[in-house]
Amino acid sequence: MWSQVRKLQKNRTVKYGIPMLLLVVGGSFGLREFTQIRYDAQKIKKKLDPALEARVNNKKQSAILQEEYEKLKDLDLDGWKNIRGPRPWEDSKEQQQAQLNKGT
Numbered sequence: 001m002w003s004q005v006r007k008l009q010k011n012r013t014v015k016y017g018i019p020m021l022l023l024v025v026g027g028s029f030g031l032r033e034f035t036q037i038r039y040d041a042q043k044i045k046k047k048l049d050p051a052l053e054a055r056v057n058n059k060k061q062s063a064i065l066q067e068e069y070e071k072l073k074d075l076d077l078d079g080w081k082n083i084r085g086p087r088p089w090e091d092s093k094e095q096q097q098a099q100l101n102k103g104t
Contacts, residue, residue: 008014086095 083096083099086092
């Protein structure tokens, strides 16, 4: 009997293969549990708080759109100027000041 155990200990399949298979199979079960925890946490975070849910409600949606329209109606959308942003090697404040002075 002890000779059979020694023979198994010297066998490369038993020494390296079986632990590797156990690691791969066990790892997949472990990863499944960890990913399940992640998805459960995402479900909890996706629940809307009541204030936000009231804003998303379709019955009140038209009133919200009307409020946004009233805000945008007063803005002057035609009197804007296109100002180029600074390049990485340029000083941003200096460049923006030059753009503002050039336009006036």
